[in-house]
Amino acid sequence: MWSRAIIHTGLVLSAISLAGCLIIPTDYYTDSSRQNTAEKPPETIIPGKTSLEEVLLKLGEPDETSSDETELWYDAAKVKAWLIVGDRGDYIIRHYLLVIRFDRNGVVESQRIEDLPDINLEYNLDPHFSKTPITLPAKGE
Amino acid sequence: MEMEGRAPEETMKTSQFKIAAYTLCTLFVFGGCVTLPPVPADKNLLISVATGTSRETILLKLGEPSASFEQGRILTYRIGADDDQGYFLLDRQVRWTNTKYSLVLVFDGKGFLTKHNLIPVR
Numbered sequence: 001m002w003s004r005a006i007i008h009t010g011l012v013l014s015a016i017s018l019a020g021c022l023i024i025p026t027d028y029y030t031d032s033s034r035q036n037t038a039e040k041p042p043e044t045i046i047p048g049k050t051s052l053e054e055v056l057l058k059l060g061e062p063d064e065t066s067s068d069e070t071e072l073w074y075d076a077a078k079v080k081a082w083l084i085v086g087d088r089g090d091y092i093i094r095h096y097l098l099v100i101r102f103d104r105n106g107v108v109e110s111q112r113i114e115d116l117p118d119i120n121l122e123y124n125l126d127p128h129f130s131k132t133p134i135t136l137p138a139k140g141e
Numbered sequence: 142m143e144m145e146g147r148a149p150e151e152t153m154k155t156s157q158f159k160i161a162a163y164t165l166c167t168l169f170v171f172g173g174c175v176t177l178p179p180v181p182a183d184k185n186l187l188i189s190v191a192t193g194t195s196r197e198t199i200l201l202k203l204g205e206p207s208a209s210f211e212q213g214r215i216l217t218y219r220i221g222a223d224d225d226q227g228y229f230l231l232d233r234q235v236r237w238t239n240t241k242y243s244l245v246l247v248f249d250g251k252g253f254l255t256k257h258n259l260i261p262v263r
Contacts, residue, residue: 032236034262053215053247053256060243060260061208061217069210106211 022084023092030093033077036060037098041111045100052106062100069106074098093117184227187220187259190244196252206246207233218244220259237262 029035036059044050044058055072056062062072074097081092097114189202199216200206206216219231220242231240241263247256 029263032238034237034240036260036262052210056210056215056217056245057247057256057258058260060245060258060262061219065208065210 020086022082024082024084026079026081028079030077030079034060034063034074035076037074037076037096038078039096039113039115041098041113045108045111047108047110050108052102052108055100055108070102070104072100072102074100182221182223182226182229186228186230187244190246190254190257192254192257194254196248196254199246199254203230207231214248214250216246216248218246220244 042059045055052069052072059074063075064073065071076096076098077093078096079091080094083090083092095114095116097116098111099114100111101109103109186203189198196213196216203218207219208217209215210217219233219237219240221229221231221239222241223229228242234240241261243260243262245256245258245260246254249255
């Protein structure tokens with residue numbers, strides 16, 4: 001059974017190589033990424049219970065903080081594959097952005113992971129309690 | 142037959158412009174190659190970090206924190222570590238290159254350290 005799997009894998013890799021494109025799956029953090037957060041939100045952080053202080057004592061300094069300290073971002077970047085096309089190569093990097101949101105009392109309200117491609121993250125968080133709805137001007141104004 | 146060429150003043154201006162441009166390019170090129178002095182490491186850097194230490198003592202020892210929360214009640218520092226020479230402080234950067242730990246310090250209302258944790262980030 002194993003030999004069949006190896007043959008199939010070999011055939012697939014050969015076909016891809018001959019087509020001029022090879023994707024080698026990997027899973028490691030980039031050189032500049034933090035490594036204490038990952039693809040899943042940490043189980044030790046419990047919405048409705050864990051405080052800002054406890055989050056900081058568990059995860060350390062966040063990569064970014066909203067100006068009213070109600071949202072923390074922890075950004076982990078991983079190389080998910082090597083992409084080889086002809087004589088050129090590149091990495092496929094994904095960012096796992098852990099977004100922890102706090103209520104007005106500084107207790108975790110929610111947490112989520114945003115799985116992002118390798119883009120230049122713009123660290124300009126707005127305070128999430130001060131967002132005001134945009135009102136469009138009436139016609140003729 | 143009309144003489145082709147530029148007036149001497151114009152030629153001078155052009156050459157001055159060229160010299161300025163070359164100088165600027167050279168400065169930019171060498172500016173990117175400046176080697177920063179190594180950050181001094183200290184095995185006793187974190188020795189003053191103990192429950193009950195005043196905020197003032199911490200700031201005098203470690204300097205400006207990389208981040209602060211809740212009006213300065215919680216301070217964080219980015220720490221690098223060298224196996225032989227000890228810990229060293231790192232400035233806040235967008236990324237975590239060379240940073241090994243995040244030091245989190247929590248003070249009480251009177252400014253004394255109540256909780257602290259050295260969290261491995263890499």
